[in-house]
Amino acid sequence: MEDRTPTAAAPLKRGLLAMHPGEFLREVTLPALKADQRIGQVDFAERLGISRTMLVKLLNEKSAVSAEMALRLGRVLNTTPEFWLNLQQAHDLARAAAAIGDQVRTLKPVPVAA
Numbered sequence: 346m347e348d349r350t351p352t353a354a355a356p357l358k359r360g361l362l363a364m365h366p367g368e369f370l371r372e373v374t375l376p377a378l379k380a381d382q383r384i385g386q387v388d389f390a391e392r393l394g395i396s397r398t399m400l401v402k403l404l405n406e407k408s409a410v411s412a413e414m415a416l417r418l419g420r421v422l423n424t425t426p427e428f429w430l431n432l433q434q435a436h437d438l439a440r441a442a443a444a445i446g447d448q449v450r451t452l453k454p455v456p457v458a459a
Contacts (some may be wrong), residue, residue, distance in 0.1 A: 366410045366418075366432045367403040374422065377405075392419045409433055416447035 379401040384392075390400040394417060400416075403424040410418070410433040414424035 363436055364432065364438045365406040366429055367406045367408070369432060371404045372417075392421045396446075409437070 375384075375386065375389065378389065386400060386404075387397055390397040393400065393414075395414075396451040399406040399408070403410070403414070410429045412426070412430065415433075417426065418429045
């Protein structure tokens with residue numbers, strides 16, 4: 346049987362930490378659910394208690410994982426809400442660093458008294 350754990354396959358090749366949670370769901374989670382349990386997008390959205398449109402926005406990286414969505418994903422996928430929030434936060438930080446990292450590096454830190 347093929348290994349379908351979150352640490353398997355392509356996502357780690359380019360860095361799981363910077364991956365949008367929607368990409369993780371689209372590339373890792375949903376294919377595994379479809380293969381193992383025949384769960385597609387419509388059924389997955391129903392299990393999450395959200396519309397298919399809302400799920401598609403997440404899968405297409407047009408929306409971020411909120412605390413509420415993290416709770417839903419954690420429950421349905423038997424993970425923790427923190428996993429989903431941490432994935433979103435890491436993605437957001439990586440995007441911000443790419444956008445303004447050079448500018449941030451030029452900022453002068455406040456001296457800390459010893």
